[in-house]
Amino acid sequence: MNRLQFACICILGLSVAGSAHAHHSMEGFDRAKNVTLVGTVKQFKWANPHSWIELEITNDKGVVETWNIEMTAPFVLVRAGWKSNSLKPGDKVTVVGHPQKSGEPGALFVSVTTADGQTLTDRPAGAPAQPAAPPAPAK
Amino acid sequence: MHKRFAITTAAWATFAASLVWAQAPSAQPAPAPPAQLGALAPSNIAKPRPAPPFDITGTWLHAMARDNPFTFTPPPDVKLTPAAQAQLDAAKKARAEGKAYHDDIGQCWPAGLPVLMTRVWPIAMIQKPTAIFMVSGFMNSVRIIYLDGRKHTDPDIIIPSFNGESIGHWEGDSLVVDTIGFVDDHHWIDNGIPASDQLHIVERMRLIGDGATLQIEYTFGDPKNWVGEWKVTKRWKRVDDTDITEASCLPDLNAHMPSVTSKSVNIH
Numbered sequence: 547m548n549r550l551q552f553a554c555i556c557i558l559g560l561s562v563a564g565s566a567h568a569h570h571s572m573e574g575f576d577r578a579k580n581v582t583l584v585g586t587v588k589q590f591k592w593a594n595p596h597s598w599i600e601l602e603i604t605n606d607k608g609v610v611e612t613w614n615i616e617m618t619a620p621f622v623l624v625r626a627g628w629k630s631n632s633l634k635p636g637d638k639v640t641v642v643g644h645p646q647k648s649g650e651p652g653a654l655f656v657s658v659t660t661a662d663g664q665t666l667t668d669r670p671a672g673a674p675a676q677p678a679a680p681p682a683p684a685k
Numbered sequence: 686m687h688k689r690f691a692i693t694t695a696a697w698a699t700f701a702a703s704l705v706w707a708q709a710p711s712a713q714p715a716p717a718p719p720a721q722l723g724a725l726a727p728s729n730i731a732k733p734r735p736a737p738p739f740d741i742t743g744t745w746l747h748a749m750a751r752d753n754p755f756t757f758t759p760p761p762d763v764k765l766t767p768a769a770q771a772q773l774d775a776a777k778k779a780r781a782e783g784k785a786y787h788d789d790i791g792q793c794w795p796a797g798l799p800v801l802m803t804r805v806w807p808i809a810m811i812q813k814p815t816a817i818f819m820v821s822g823f824m825n826s827v828r829i830i831y832l833d834g835r836k837h838t839d840p841d842i843i844i845p846s847f848n849g850e851s852i853g854h855w856e857g858d859s860l861v862v863d864t865i866g867f868v869d870d871h872h873w874i875d876n877g878i879p880a881s882d883q884l885h886i887v888e889r890m891r892l893i894g895d896g897a898t899l900q901i902e903y904t905f906g907d908p909k910n911w912v913g914e915w916k917v918t919k920r921w922k923r924v925d926d927t928d929i930t931e932a933s934c935l936p937d938l939n940a941h942m943p944s945v946t947s948k949s950v951n952i953h
Contacts, residue, residue, distance in 0.1 A: 570791025574950035652943025
């Protein structure tokens with residue numbers, strides 16, 4: 547099995563399971579919706595089993611909120627072009643994610659665009675974009 | 686002379702008393718059973734055994750497909766007990782409400798068998814004549830299948846675990862693995878379907894397709910949770926271009942995961 551085939555299995559996992567490298571339930575995210583967050587990276591964690599971004603944004607009331615952006619495993623991110631230093635504290639970014647159904651400040655990662663205009667997702671280059679409304683999760 | 690006699694008498698009395706104490710049956714511990722040679726003891730590995738029909742050594746990944754899902758669904762002829770059915774109904778209701786029902790894996794509880802085997806993380810398997818060692822990329826959970834002819838541990842002293850105690854033997858082209866000794870809580874066959882300390886798993890493992898595919902026929906029994914014989918077959922692909930990595934479920938990592946921290950979503 548080559549790397550592409552391996553990645554394809556992961557993508558199939560995404561479509562079937564809702565999140566290829568989720569080791570737990572993703573029921574709390576509304577995967578039919580996207581939220582766009584413009585803010586500053588407080589921390590980017592490069593770790594197994596999941597990476598995450600801690601993002602500070604100013605909400606519409608002028609209050610600074612910290613959002614946790616849940617990501618997939620680093621080995622998947624590597625195939626999508628990520629490195630451990632792709633994001634650094636202080637970076638001004640725009641993050642797109644599936645929001646929590648509860649309205650709490652947190653989201654499931656879809657993409658990030660950095661100040662220099664580079665966009666990173668968790669899909670390998672050439673893979674189809676993540677649908678706004680994926681199939682119902684199997685778990 | 687008197688003094689010497691007194692010392693000698695005292696010494697004999699002490700010796701005699703020690704004999705009586707040593708022979709008192711109530712104070713004698715039961716003799717220890719013969720020690721089981723460890724699976725990696727060179728003298729155990731060196732024992733003469735027939736050549737196994739296959740060597741499972743390699744890195745394997747569950748072959749996700751529509752006819753080979755990672756989930757475990759009871760077949761139609763398996764009937765859940767009322768208590769287990771109530772759990773499954775609650776899980777279905779939670780999902781319909783967009784909530785997570787007893788997402789114990791998300792809270793760092795081990796996946797346990799059989800769920801551990803069908804994660805989206807590869808599993809390193811190393812076969813020796815006496816045992817197969819499996820280390821999952823998922824939380825580095827360890828599973829050992831003993832092949833050295835030992836019996837299951839005495840139920841009075843077996844230590845319950847999430848992966849249980851697996852004993853295997855070869856039958857033709859298959860490895861038949863019998864697993865018992867599971868924990869009684871925080872362990873699930875699938876979301877909402879509990880596993881108990883009565884869980885008994887029998888697996889028939891074969892390599893097919895020129896050794897590139899591992900096939901396991903499962904038979905699950907758990908009288909606390911269902912009636913009937915639950916059978917299902919799953920497949921894995923050999924993945925030669927990857928290795929497992931260290932992965933741990935850590936409190937400070939989990940604190941940044943909205944999926945597991947949200948109190949309004951997670952039902953415990």
